[in-house]
Amino acid sequence: MTRREGARGRWARTVPAALLVGVALHQLFLAQTVGLSPWFGGGFGMFSSTDAGRARHIHAFVLRPGLEREVFVPESLGVLEARARTLPSDANLRALALELAQLPSPDHGPATGVRIQVWRTRYDPETLAPGSELLRGLVVTP
Amino acid sequence: MTGSIALARTVKWLRRLDTIDVALRLTLLDLLLRPIGSWPIRPMTLMLAGAGLLFPWLLRRPSLWGGLALLTLVRFVADWPLADNHAYLLCYWCVAVALSLFADDTHACLSFNGRLLIGLVFGFAILWKLALSADFLDGTFFRVHLMLDPRLEDWTALVTGWSAEGIDTYRAALRGHFDAPLAAIPPGTALPIRFERVADAATWWTASIEAAVCASFCWWRPGRIAGARHALLLVFCATTYIVAPVDGFGYLLVAMGFAQCEPDRGFTRGCYLAVFALILLYREIPLARLLSDAFVT
Numbered sequence: 001m002t003r004r005e006g007a008r009g010r011w012a013r014t015v016p017a018a019l020l021v022g023v024a025l026h027q028l029f030l031a032q033t034v035g036l037s038p039w040f041g042g043g044f045g046m047f048s049s050t051d052a053g054r055a056r057h058i059h060a061f062v063l064r065p066g067l068e069r070e071v072f073v074p075e076s077l078g079v080l081e082a083r084a085r086t087l088p089s090d091a092n093l094r095a096l097a098l099e100l101a102q103l104p105s106p107d108h109g110p111a112t113g114v115r116i117q118v119w120r121t122r123y124d125p126e127t128l129a130p131g132s133e134l135l136r137g138l139v140v141t142p
Numbered sequence: 143m144t145g146s147i148a149l150a151r152t153v154k155w156l157r158r159l160d161t162i163d164v165a166l167r168l169t170l171l172d173l174l175l176r177p178i179g180s181w182p183i184r185p186m187t188l189m190l191a192g193a194g195l196l197f198p199w200l201l202r203r204p205s206l207w208g209g210l211a212l213l214t215l216v217r218f219v220a221d222w223p224l225a226d227n228h229a230y231l232l233c234y235w236c237v238a239v240a241l242s243l244f245a246d247d248t249h250a251c252l253s254f255n256g257r258l259l260i261g262l263v264f265g266f267a268i269l270w271k272l273a274l275s276a277d278f279l280d281g282t283f284f285r286v287h288l289m290l291d292p293r294l295e296d297w298t299a300l301v302t303g304w305s306a307e308g309i310d311t312y313r314a315a316l317r318g319h320f321d322a323p324l325a326a327i328p329p330g331t332a333l334p335i336r337f338e339r340v341a342d343a344a345t346w347w348t349a350s351i352e353a354a355v356c357a358s359f360c361w362w363r364p365g366r367i368a369g370a371r372h373a374l375l376l377v378f379c380a381t382t383y384i385v386a387p388v389d390g391f392g393y394l395l396v397a398m399g400f401a402q403c404e405p406d407r408g409f410t411r412g413c414y415l416a417v418f419a420l421i422l423l424y425r426e427i428p429l430a431r432l433l434s435d436a437f438v439t
Contacts, residue, residue, distance in 0.1 A: 012255070016237045016258075020263070030223075040225075043227075047283075047348070049275040049276070083223070086224060087223045119321055123285075125280045125281070128285055128316060130315075134321075
């Protein structure tokens with residue numbers, strides 16, 4: 001076996017597992033720090049928790065001087081919303097908030113900010129009654 | 143007599159199969175049966191997978207598998223973090239195949255990667271279930287999931303004996319959200335004891351079989367533990383994908399398991415192929431609905 005061929009074998013035996021472990025550890029880190037859903041991100045936490053992306057919801061409030069109006073996320077922003085629900089990082093929340101600030105509004109004047117929150121659902125182990133808890137929140141200034 | 147001759151011939155035929163070719167073909171079938179991504183990833187992946195199956199000279203080309211690895215990588219990076227876990231494992235496996243085809247001993251390399259990737263996947267899965275998740279071991283996950291996932295509605299109807307309307311009512315109660323830290327109004331209908339028992343059994347069975355698969359695939363010494371790995375993986379696939387609606391993951395596990403099958407394991411090879419077909423049948427046959435129609439009044 002030549003040195004080059006031996007190196008090929010070592011790469012072949014190392015790279016796939018290293019990729020898996022690297023991505024999975026990154027997923028664990030994000031899950032513990034910014035609330036990434038266990039189901040996503042390549043950490044193989046699917047079917048381990050009720051905290052899937054669809055068990056989370058978003059509240060967003062567009063701020064104008066003296067006024068705070070809750071807005072609902074339109075279907076056209078579905079992907080941004082799903083990203084923000086699944087991985088509520090500052091970047092994902094900010095991206096969604098900036099789009100929401102641009103939505104048509106009956107209120108006068110430009111938006112001065114958007115308060116955006118991601119909530120997750122917890123279920124009572126005995127009764128399964130659902131209750132929500134705030135996972136992350138951010139005030140974004142356009 | 144005729145039956146035993148046919149069985150012996152089948153086992154002989156299974157032993158003659160080329161391990162690498164079959165493992166690669168099963169992977170390509172996975173890509174065709176469960177296409178990944180959307181435009182433009184999906185058509186390109188389908189074309190490459192179809193070409194790999196149609197043209198034998200292409201099957202072992204590293205460029206084919208490098209292309210598939212790149213497409214699956216682009217898919218999960220572009221969809222980050224929304225791609226499901228199947229997308230990640232598919233990418234790692236395509237990388238493993240592409241690199242193994244460059245190695246001196248492709249079979250040993252592919253077998254090593256299959257074993258290690260399966261061990262790691264189940265290792266992380268069991269870490270989540272046993273240590274990190276707040277609501278798996280107490281059975282809450284399966285109770286909620288069986289109720290909320292519409293793909294499992296037939297199984298839920300079979301276990302609870304409830305009508306679709308009854309399940310919808312309970313589901314609506316579970317989906318109602320109240321932005322408060324305290325538990326909200328409990329649903330009015332109590333869950334049948336049979337449902338509770340099935341959810342508990344599913345919790346413990348899943349944790350046990352996944353831990354066993356992880357241990358057997360990570361165990362480095364030959365012996366009984368390592369020897370049980372094929373049986374454990376086959377039992378996992380045959381029992382999990384009858385309910386879990388993620389057949390793409392199952393096909394991939396079978397392909398990775400087959401890659402570790404030595405030619406003298408004719409029976410085990412046959413079991414892998416049978417389980418691959420079984421997972422496909424689980425997807426296509428509405429088994430829960432048929433049982434529900436037959437046994438639930």
